[in-house]
Amino acid sequence: MNQDFISTLLKKVREVNPLIHNITNVVVTNFTANGLLALGASPVMAYAAEEVADMAKIAGALVLNIGTLNSTEIESMIIAGKSANEHGVPVIFDPVGAGATLFRTETSKRIMNEVKVSVLRGNAAEIANVAGYQWNIKGVDAGEANGNTVELAILTAKKLKTVVVITGKDDVISDGHTTYVVHNGHPLLTKVTGTGCLLTSVIGAFAAIEKDLVLAATSALVFYGVAAEMAAEKTAQRGPGSFQIELLNQLALVSNDQINKYSNVEKIEQV
Structure with missing residues (x-):
């Protein structure tokens, strides 16, 4: 994948400042909003069933996240999702903890x-459980990998048509x-609550600008991974708290030159 494409798309996100409608979990609301602002997108957190259809139809993307699930928000997600579908707005879905409980899975x-989901983003266990495949899960975190994630992604994409x-x-x-593997990122991302949820919303920001959703998602992951690497480098030996704040900084500061230098993505040839 061409690094210039990623850099150009990032520049467009920052120029366009797309509105990203998030119906997300209470643990990550503030972090997600700040992360989108740092990137250059415009976050809105609207949950009430009375307004979500109106908000979703004017957004650049709709992000649904079931991290702190309740029945009221489920209905809001369905209403917002259908409105987004009707108005050509991409829907990004993060099935947090799918497989941990029957309620989450169902x-x-x-x-x-x-809802016509444009992009389904999760760890291997969550994706497998949504698709009806077997995978270990503990709480809202994936267990040890017991399968091929490339194969799982391809099979699930074909099965769910997303x-x-x-x-x-x-x-x-x-x-x-079409399949890509991104090798950017840093282990400290797993030490801060909400980094995965924020990533889902960052994918939404890129999807709001680029209609090819594979390229949009791949670009978002490279950008986010490079930002994490830069944040880890600048906060070495200082712990996850400093990393979290620096990640927000780097979402605003990552340059085209850094993306060109550090991006690590490969295209998987399928037979």
Whole structure:
């Protein structure tokens, strides 16, 4: 994948300042909003069933996240998702903890059935459980990998007819036909609550600008991974608290030159 494309897309995101409608979890609301602002997008957190349809239709992207799930928000997500579908707004879905409880799993499947999801983003266990495959899960975190994440992404994308993003040590993006693996990122991302949820919203910001959702998601992952690497380098030996704040800084500061220098992405040739 051409690094110049990623840099150009990042520049467009910062210029356009797309409105990203988030129905996300209470743990990450502030961090997600600040991260989107740092990137150059415009976040809005609207949850009430009375307004979500109106908000979703004017957004550049709609992000649904079931991290702190309740019945009221499920209905809001369905309403917002259908409105986004009607108005050509991409829907990014993060099925946090799918597989941990029946409620989460069934809710994830309901959203996939009732809303046309543009991008499904989660760890391997979450994606597998949404698709009906077997994978270990503990709480809202993936267990040890017991399968091939590239194969899982391709199979799930074909089965659910959506772009699938599986994040982990390496990140996989696939629509079932075109597949990329991104090797950027840093282990400290796993030590700060909400980094995955923020990534889902960052994918939304890129999807608001680029219609090719595989390229949009891949670009978002490279950008986010490089920002994490820069943040880790600048806060070495200072711990996850400093890393979290510096990650926000780097989302605003990462340059085209840094993306060109540090991006590490490969295209998987499928037979």
